[in-house]
Amino acid sequence: MEVRAITPRGYCYGVVDAMTLAQRVAMDPNVPRPIYILGMIVHNRHVVEWLDKEGIINLDGPDRLSLLDQVERGTVIFTAHGVSPQVKEKAKAKGLTIFDATCPDVTRAHRVIQEKAAQGYEIIYIGKKGHPEPEGAMGHAPGKVHLVETEDDLETLPIQAEKVAVVTQTTLSQWDTEALVQKVVERYPQAEVYNEICLATQLRQKAAVEQGKDCDVVIVVGDTRSNNSNRLVQVVREIAGRPAYLVDNVTEIRPEWLEGARCVGVTAGASTPSQIVKEVLDYLRSYDPANPRPPRSILEEGPLQVIPRPKR
Numbered sequence: 001m002e003v004r005a006i007t008p009r010g011y012c013y014g015v016v017d018a019m020t021l022a023q024r025v026a027m028d029p030n031v032p033r034p035i036y037i038l039g040m041i042v043h044n045r046h047v048v049e050w051l052d053k054e055g056i057i058n059l060d061g062p063d064r065l066s067l068l069d070q071v072e073r074g075t076v077i078f079t080a081h082g083v084s085p086q087v088k089e090k091a092k093a094k095g096l097t098i099f100d101a102t103c104p105d106v107t108r109a110h111r112v113i114q115e116k117a118a119q120g121y122e123i124i125y126i127g128k129k130g131h132p133e134p135e136g137a138m139g140h141a142p143g144k145v146h147l148v149e150t151e152d153d154l155e156t157l158p159i160q161a162e163k164v165a166v167v168t169q170t171t172l173s174q175w176d177t178e179a180l181v182q183k184v185v186e187r188y189p190q191a192e193v194y195n196e197i198c199l200a201t202q203l204r205q206k207a208a209v210e211q212g213k214d215c216d217v218v219i220v221v222g223d224t225r226s227n228n229s230n231r232l233v234q235v236v237r238e239i240a241g242r243p244a245y246l247v248d249n250v251t252e253i254r255p256e257w258l259e260g261a262r263c264v265g266v267t268a269g270a271s272t273p274s275q276i277v278k279e280v281l282d283y284l285r286s287y288d289p290a291n292p293r294p295p296r297s298i299l300e301e302g303p304l305q306v307i308p309r310p311k312r
């Protein structure tokens with residue numbers, strides 16, 4: 001059985017920067033304690049458990065603004081998904097020390113929203129309801145940003161403006177987004193489109209489709225809450241037309257997925273620790289259908305050291 005390690009896959013620059021910042025903060029004795037992260041720093045539970053081990057308290061809940069009610073002193077880290085100006089102001093007003101791990105690609109989308117809103121545009125933001133990135137983005141022009149996830153949302157939009165801009169979340173499926181943008185432009189021909197799907201997401205999706213299309217099955221390693229991991233599964237199924245499965249780690253691979261397979265593709269979400277992807281590849285490379293051994297994971301030994309501790 002050929003095991004095809006799809007490239008590029010896994011960690012993106014935004015996630016690596018966020019994790020490095022969090023580790024640096026945790027190791028600095030001068031940073032006021034306790035240290036909190038507002039939401040999952042990236043959507044992967046192994047990364048969250050690692051930070052917990054490093055002494056960082058992860059706060060999770062429906063929105064960043066109300067999460068701050070749980071913090072009275074110390075330090076907050078904002079996640080790679082970005083936050084609204086209201087969250088920054090509230091943290092400052094509470095006298096908290098702030099570290100911002102917002103990905104530069106998310107910041108760029110925030111700037112577009114602010115600029116266009118200041119120029120009198122109504123903004124259609126294509127994104128996923130309930131995800132922290134739209135929450136942060138919408139706060140950059142309150143009342144001016146309209147969240148659209150599906151064509152149905154478009155039907156009920158209350159926009160009558162002459163100036164309309166379309167901005168997208170960074171981790172969407174590029175094919176779905178293209179189709180939805182087309183619908184927006186049919187309805188608002190005057191719309192200016194700012195496609196903010198980040199390069200890391202675009203390259204991983206394209207690679208999964210192009211390198212996965214002649215595989216019998218593609219395994220995506222990632223967390224069920226990771227939007228970009230779920231989008232990888234979606235594009236392999238819908239665009240490449242191949243079966244695809246999301247697994248958190250090697251132990252979730254089912255033998256029936258591999259039955260008769262001559263080629264198995266492997267890719268990973270942008271927030272998936274490399275060690276977890278490596279053991280999936282190692283397991284598949286030594287897979288013997290006549291004598292399949294049950295997969296074992298390093299996770300059974302305890303939480304991962306997600307990135308190495310720097311030498312002091």
Ligand code: SF4
Binds near residue numbers: 013015
């Ligand atoms: S997926 Fe894209 S936007 Fe999100 S952290 Fe990575 S590079 Fe940044």
